[in-house]
Amino acid sequence: MTKFTLYLAMAISLIAGKVSAQDTTFELKVKLIANKIDAITKEEKEALKVEIEEVNKQLEAGTITKAQADEKKLQLAETRSKNIETRVGQAQEELKDLVKQKVDGKLKEDYRRKFSITFWDGGPKDDEGYKKYRDSINNNRSERRTTSQFVFAAGVNNLVTNKAVAGSDYRYWGSHFYEWGFTSNTRLMKNNNLLHLKCGMSVMYNNLRPTDNRYFVTNGSQTNLETAPMNLRDSRFRNVYVTAPVHLEFDFTKTQTNAEGKRLFRSHESVRFGIGGYAGFRVKSKQILKYSEDGHNVTVKEKGGFNTEDFIYGVSTYIGYGETSLYLKYDLNPLFKDNAVKQNNISLGIRFDLN
The missing domain is CATH 2.40.160 (Porin)
Structure with a gap:
């Protein structure tokens, strides 16, 4: 199955009502991957900031010239950019695999309870307890x-x-x-x-x-x-x-x-x-x-x-x-x-x- 065919199949399933866009398991896993991508970007940018500060210290101490400092900064920026591309690419592959599992019907309801524990500190969710937790989150979002x-x-x-x-x-x-x-x-x-x-x-x-x-x-x-x-x-x-x-x-x-x-x-x-x-x-x-x-x-x-x-x-x-x-x-x-x-x-x- 080509990459496009995969997403086309997802679209057709959504339109036909065979795949629920609100399915809890699917949405939570996608959000987890989204958080991972966000964390990768922030981590690499913060690492680059530290490395640039170190180069600036070397420049101030006179151990390297301005031209050498500029070249080092450029190399560091390129390295971090490649790191982001590689690591985010891996997360994107996880997302594509998740969509494929969704289309193929491999995401079962049994995983829903297990996966939700990661996102809710109240233990395995009973219907009433989780409903209150979900409503409290939605209400807080509604105020913003x-x-x-x-x-x-x-x-x-x-x-x-x-x-x-x-x-x-x-x-x-x-x-x-x-x-x-x-x-x-x-x-x-x-x-x-x-x-x-x-x-x-x-x-x-x-x-x-x-x-x-x-x-x-x-x-x-x-x-x-x-x-x-x-x-x-x-x-x-x-x-x-x-x-x-x-x-x-x-x-x-x-x-x-x-x-x-x-x-x-x-x-x-x-x-x-x-x-x-x-x-x-x-x-x-x-x-x-x-x-x-x-x-x-x-x-x-x-x-x-x-x-x-x-x-x-x-x-x-x-x-x-x-x-x-x-x-x-x-x-x-x-x-x-x-x-x-x-x-x-x-x-x-x-x-x-x-x-």
Whole structure:
């Protein structure tokens, strides 16, 4: 099963009602992975801060020059960045495996009681005790105008050429995207739950797989698709971005009233619709080619600019129910700077906003 097929199967199951988006076991495990990703990022950043301070001390003591200090800082930053990518990548694999288990029906109800002990200090949860605990958490969240969510999205990715995706040079099912990040959700009106402003930070992975045994070749200022001299088992072009998304969200979750008559403003419990955009910068571009030669499997990884735009900006929208929604994003700037034919990236998939 390909990565995209996995998420497509998840989407179909959700739409058909075969998989509950509110299933406790699934949601709690996803949130655990989200916490792990957040902890990894903070840990590596804190480690980098300590290392930079040590370099500054060496500079002040005169044991190294400013040029040497700048070079050390750059090397340390690159090392920590690679650490984050590697460790977060492992967490992402756990998340993909979890989704696959969900789709395959391997998450059983028996695990629900066992897993919940980690998140509730009241011991194994009886129905009444856990209900009170859950309600107390929800009530506390309802009192806050601003909450936070972990965002994960995945789906298909392609390029719009001459205002159309039809007849694309890239595989529809093989080209995919991933996005993960964190967002803050602020209720805009004090006594009305409809309008929310969502701002955050995301890492986007946009992948393209050319058709007809082709790969990207840079010719001066142009980046073209050319037929490979060997039979390619895989040809993939990946661009990674760090972006700041902003959305105006319409949340139709009904306002509730507790036993004391206090109004509770909850979110992500009904139909939601968001519209907005994003802006950011490119972290790296990589082309991966796989083929066989003299009975050996060969993998070639080529890093470079490929004449791609260093900055990215676009529009995005989503609509869904609860924490799950259908997600569409479109880059307003072309992928390649000076190509004769302008091509803009477009992505469609499933998005999870997990409280």
